[in-house]
Amino acid sequence: MKYTYIMVQVAKLYKIFVEGDNRYYVGATIGNINTCLRSHRSESKRKTSKVSNWMREMGVYRVKIVTIEEFTYESKRDVTVKENEYIMQHLNNPNCLNMNRRHLTTEERREAKKKYYVDNREKILAREKKYRSDNRERIKNYQKERIMCNVCNCFVKRYYLSRHRESKKHLLAHESTNR
Ligand SMILES: [Zn+2]
Numbered sequence: 730m731k732y733t734y735i736m737v738q739v740a741k742l743y744k745i746f747v748e749g750d751n752r753y754y755v756g757a758t759i760g761n762i763n764t765c766l767r768s769h770r771s772e773s774k775r776k777t778s779k780v781s782n783w784m785r786e787m788g789v790y791r792v793k794i795v796t797i798e799e800f801t802y803e804s805k806r807d808v809t810v811k812e813n814e815y816i817m818q819h820l821n822n823p824n825c826l827n828m829n830r831r832h833l834t835t836e837e838r839r840e841a842k843k844k845y846y847v848d849n850r851e852k853i854l855a856r857e858k859k860y861r862s863d864n865r866e867r868i869k870n871y872q873k874e875r876i877m878c879n880v881c882n883c884f885v886k887r888y889y890l891s892r893h894r895e896s897k898k899h900l901l902a903h904e905s906t907n908r
Contacts, residue, residue, distance in 0.1 A: 740808045742798045742815050745769060745780070747787045754780040754826040755797070755819050757812035759805070766794040780826040806840050880906060 743762050745754040758765040770789040773781035784792050797815075802808050819825040846853065861868065872888040881902040885893045893899055 737801050738803070739799050740802050740811070741796045742800070742811070743794050744797050745784075745792055745794050747791050747793065750787065751824040752783055752826055753824060754783075755815055756827075757808050757815065759802075759808055762794050762796055766792070769794075779828055783826055804840075810841075 738759065740757055740759045741762055742755065742757050743765065745756075745766065746752075754769075756765075769780070770784065770792070773784040773789055775781075800811060802811070813830045816827050816830050820827060820830075872886070874887050875884040876887055876890065877883070878885050878890070878893060878899065881899055883898075
């Protein structure tokens with residue numbers, strides 16, 4: 730019998746708060762939430778973000794952390810996506826101290842773009858097809874425009890340009906100018 734092992738990784742959505750104060754901060758962590766709180770505390774010593782200012786104002790040791798939800802994830806990107814969704818739910822709350830969504834790293838952004846294309850392939854293709862049919866005349870006229878080949882000094886229709894560049898006439902002219 731074969732077994733497949735799946736590593737189930739658990740991340741947490743958390744909330745940072747002070748008893749008796751309505752303000753709070755939300756985020757996600759793949760680590761231990763107490764470690765997470767410790768890093769928020771040490772960050773608050775050097776940062777001037779809303780949450781750091783608030784933590785210093787309250788006294789960092791009065792600040793507590795609580796897990797709001799646990800969720801499983803496969804990649805760190807999943808965590809960022811979930812964290813951003815969670816932050817977005819709170820951003821309009823005047824007591825929320827988050828200033829923005831978490832920024833995606835270049836790698837995460839690249840992955841997100843790829844995923845968007847895969848998830849929306851049909852939609853994107855349909856949009857491109859619609860654009861082509863809505864602009865058929867314009868595209869046709871554009872393709873029919875004559876442009877000058879700067880090697881042969883002759884005018885060639887745009888749609889014919891790539892074929893022209895491989896024509897004997899063009900290649901000979903190209904050779905003679907390089908001689
Ligand atoms: Zn040419």
